Structure formats: structure tokens, C-alpha cells
Amino acid sequence: MGTTQLETAPETKYWHLKTVIGEALDSEFAVGEILPNERDLAARFGVARATLRQALEQLELEGRLQRRRGVGTTVAPPRMGVAVGAAGNGWPGSSGDAWQPADCTQEIPPAVVAELLGTGADEAVHVLRRSRMYSGQPVAADLLYVPAASVPDLSAIDIPDGVTRARVVLRELQLLGFEGEDRAVELGSARADDARQLDRLPGAPVLLVTTRYFGHGGRTAAVSVATYRADTCRLTFGGDVEFHSEQERRAS
């Protein structure tokens, strides 16, 4: 019981503090405003800096605060509803595709991707790096893995790595009939290269969306592993009606 008490006390403290700071954000600060430094905030609320930091971390998880490199901690704008699924995230390269290709290389995919693709352990596949913008901001980065079998005519075409090759792979992929897709969403932390692309610090919480695209006979034609900013994005599925968060309501 002693252990539980020791653990519970500081939790309750920063939880309460989080609520108090949240109310202050509503009433005293505007979106984008820089918060006072930790020392001043700790003094204002009469708490230790460690307690303050825990409360700020919670508010960051909830999308209320953003830590920005070289700027400090700012009041976050409302999260954006980003459509995931057929409407906003169609088959790769189709006219409804929200992703912009940036590069294409040939690499051996991670073991988990190779298993989803059903390719051999040391079989190289086309790896397209793509990005998704929303309201002028980069909201997601993805790696699209396309096995050679999905673009059989490509091997005859000699194109160097890069964005042109990415476009050709996507065009060839359109020749394949797609039959469906499925998805998994989980919590992750941003890899260094994705973090750079998304203007985040490495290790920042992200939402990882893994999509399998199925071709004729249920064979996996391609796999996309997309990294969405968890601070600014709310992923929406199905329906055409827009979600509005409490923050959006307050901001409007």
C-alpha cells in the first residue's frame, strides 16, 4: 500500500495542475502564443518544475500545447480532421490520392513489411517516399512498398532513382486492378527522417497507419506505412460529415 500512495500523490497533483493550466490556456492565451518559461510557470502555480513538466507533457499529448524547436512551448491550434480511407487516401497514384511522391529507391523492406507483401527475406522492392499536405502543412510522411511483381513492365524501363521513377511506378501500379484495402492504426514515435519531414523532434508521438492494398485474388499489391503527426491530426474514417473538436468550436 505504501508504494501505491507514493505513486498516487504526485499523479493527482499534476493531474489537477493540468486542469488548472488547461483553464488558463482557454481564458488567457491565444493560439500560437508562447508560454512563459518553466521557471516562471512553476512559480505562478506554486509547484515543482518536475510536476509542471509532467502536466505540460499531458497537455502536449492532448494536442493543447506544442513544443517547437527553437521557439518554445506554444498554444496549439485545434487538431485537423484528416480523412483516412477511400475518400481521401485512395489507391496509390489514382486521381483521388492525397499523397505527393518525392523519391523512389529499391530496398529490402523491414521484415514485417516483407511478410505483409509476401516477398522473400532478401528481395528488394520499390520504396516510394511520399508526403501529405493539409492546409499548407506537412501532416504525414509515408513509405509505399511496391514489389516488382505488382509492376511487371517496369523492369524493362531504365529510370534513375528519384521522383520521376516514383511517378512511373505509380502509373504502372494503376494497370493493376485493386480489389480492396485494410488498415491498422497504432501509436509510435517519429523516426529521425520522418521527424525532419514533419518538422517534429525525433521520438515525438505519431500515429502509424499501415495500409495493405489488395490486387486480384486477394494478393497484397502494395503496403503503405504512413506516419501522421499526432499533435495536429485527428484521423477520420467513413462518412462525409466533418468532426469538430471542442477546440475548433472555441477557435471559431
Added chain:
Amino acid sequence: MGTTQLETAPETKYWHLKTVIGEALDSEFAVGEILPNERDLAARFGVARATLRQALEQLELEGRLQRRRGVGTTVAPPRMGVAVGAAGNGWPGSSGDAWQPADCTQEIPPAVVAELLGTGADEAVHVLRRSRMYSGQPVAADLLYVPAASVPDLSAIDIPDGVTRARVVLRELQLLGFEGEDRAVELGSARADDARQLDRLPGAPVLLVTTRYFGHGGRTAAVSVATYRADTCRLTFGGDVEFHSEQERRAS
């Protein structure tokens, strides 16, 4: 530039450390095993405890480690694929519903929920607390908000708050024709009551799934706000084929 360097150096350090520890987890530790304490780990890898702690936090975000109250840090089992959507999460109270009702009260919902429901600012609705189990573990807690207009015959029935009332609300809800649903997924932190129900510490990262259920004419018949454990769950959408993560592969 000076600021960037100051910030980048420790990031790179814990990022590298994270990879090294991840590899040690694969080769030296079994699922469920308790990690040595922070002091010993910091000494082993030759890093400051603050750096070690950052690396452990990243591994926790990625679902590789679990911090458990009164136990310490353990090697996490592979994440479970939990179906979200029609298959595993049908209309509330229907035969395919994965949720067990636990309680029912009448409360004024949060402003954001009232807006989704289209109820008045001070209009009380039925609030059902439900839980979802998976492989014998609680994986999610939800609050299902049902406006009086969706269960018109209920007002004539006098039932005290509690699980019996929850079952009656769900049964009455079945009389309404449902026309569809949509969903949003975002990152959040566990509220104290959800944390208790999910055996997590308050403020732990969670995946918040907000579902709107539409009745005749597109009217919102009910809204569910579900809190999924982000450490143990991977949410799956569409398709009947099972996802297997790299960790599941390693564990099998």
C-alpha cells in the same frame, strides 16, 4: 544554429541508445521480464539517467516496454490487433457488439459531445459506461451518450441507475433504425477513471475513438467516446485478414 546544436546532440544520443536497448530486448529478454533498474541500465550503457529515461519513454511509446504500477518496467507482449468498425464494434447493443455495459447515469454531456448529438447545452442524456475485453484483458473503456429522443419509450419506464438501466437503454436503442456511422481517431491521455478501469496510470497515452451512430435522416442517434490502451492495442479497420506485427512474429 547554436540552439539547434544544443537540442540535436542529446536527441541523437538517446535515439541511438533506443536502438541499442531495442536490440538487447530482442536478444536477452523475454516478454514479461522485468528490466534492471535505471541506475544499473545507465551504468551498463554508459549514459546519464536522463538520457536513459528518454530512450525508455520512446520504447514505451512504440509498445516495446510497459511501466506497471508496483512492478517496474517490463518487456511488453506484442500489441493486439483490435477490430474497430462494423465487424467488431457494431451498433450499440446489437448481437455483434463487443462492449459490456457496466453502468448508466443521466448527465449533461461535455460541450463537444452535445454538439455532435445536437442536444441543448443543458440537456441531460443517458450516459452508459462500457468496457471492452480482449484475450481476458480490459483494452478499452467507453462512454456512450444516448439522447432521450433516441429512446422515446424509456421515459415511461422507471429503472434506477446502473447496469440494468444500461441494458434497457441498449434494448430500446435497437428499435431505432441505424443508417451508418463515422469515426475519428486521435491521441489522448487517460483520464483518472478510465486509467483505473484499464489498469494504467492517469495521463498514460491512449487512442481516443469517437464514433457517431446515425439514425433515419442522418440524425445522430448516439455518440461513443472510447479510450483504447495505446500500449497494447493496434486498431484495425476493414478486411478480415489479421495483421501481424514484427513483435508478434518474433514471439510466435
